[in-house]
Amino acid sequence: MSPTQGGQSGPSVTERVLGILSAFGPGAESLTLSGIARTAGLPLSTAHRLVGELAAWGALERGEDGRYRIGLRLWEVGALAPRSLGLRERAMPYLEDLYEATRQNVQLAVRDGHEVVYVERLAHPEAVRVFSRVGGRMPLNATGVGQVLLAFAPPAVQEEVLAGPLPALTPRTITDSGDLRRTLAAVRREGVAVCDGMVDLLSLSVAAPVRGEDERVVASLSVVVPSAGAEPRMIVPAVRAAARGISRALGAPSARRRPAGVVTPLPTAPADASP
Known part of the structure; x- marks a missing residue:
């Protein structure tokens, strides 16, 4: 956990990333950046940075409509379970x-x-x-x-x-x-x-x-x-x-x-x- 103001602990980077991925599901197969930030409970700037990193790796894909979807790279990893x-x-x-x-x-x-x-x-x-x-x-x-x-x-x-x-x-x-x-x-x-x-x-x-x-x-x-x-x-x-x-x-x-x-x-x- 990373420290925040007031000495309290906030979510770790891993928890934030998992929160972003967990935002997707049935009925939420594609999401806007603001929708991801809202569902994951993250500031828009933080969501923008992490979503960009996930998209660069292939865990998320950004469509022509600007909405994000689960990427094939994540599916490839999951298929190895x-x-x-x-x-x-x-x-x-x-x-x-x-x-x-x-x-x-x-x-x-x-x-x-x-x-x-x-x-x-x-x-x-x-x-x-x-x-x-x-x-x-x-x-x-x-x-x-x-x-x-x-x-x-x-x-x-x-x-x-x-x-x-x-x-x-x-x-x-x-x-x-x-x-x-x-x-x-x-x-x-x-x-x-x-x-x-x-x-x-x-x-x-x-x-x-x-x-x-x-x-x-x-x-x-x-x-x-x-x-x-x-x-x-x-x-x-x-x-x-x-x-x-x-x-x-x-x-x-x-x-x-x-x-x-x-x-x-x-x-x-x-x-x-x-x-």
Whole structure:
């Protein structure tokens, strides 16, 4: 922290730069310099200097309209994140197969704290709309991939999320901790999550866990289909098979020894987490 007048500490240069980058997001993909300064809480002169340095490096790009956007250089660095890099490469053939089989939206996600982060998405132009995007975040309790990741998360993480608050995206989103606890127990038993209308009333998702070489759940994949007329039991086998294929590619021993289409969840939660 750098000293300021009165002996108080102000934000460091790193914190100011991160504040500038954090100003961008859904609905704020492009910003004026004054908009960046206002959102980041910086004097205009400071924002001008730091934004200029970020643009020179390639983290930001200035368009012909004078507005700034996230630059390709930052995307290149972000794409090297180890949890997404190797995972996406190994998962892509199975995601593509699942996409071809369903012609619906296929998603791959990991957990970051109490949120889901989407690392890949294949979207069919005629499929039901989805609100996820690569690099986007959603609450764990509201999504199929999130419920899978939470169900197999460390017990301490589960209890932190269950303590709330649990965000509601639609009237169907699970916001009661008791209901969510019972849902997570069912996900562990069945090895699959089915979320109907919890992100959007028009869509339903079926999600399954992806395991790494140490058998821990490292990701989750899902298919999102129209809620009206959906028959989850017809989708579950394909989702499970794709998740098992990715797990096998990641070196999960259980994915190698079990017959195709059979998933036996390995509980990581305390025994009293079951209903």
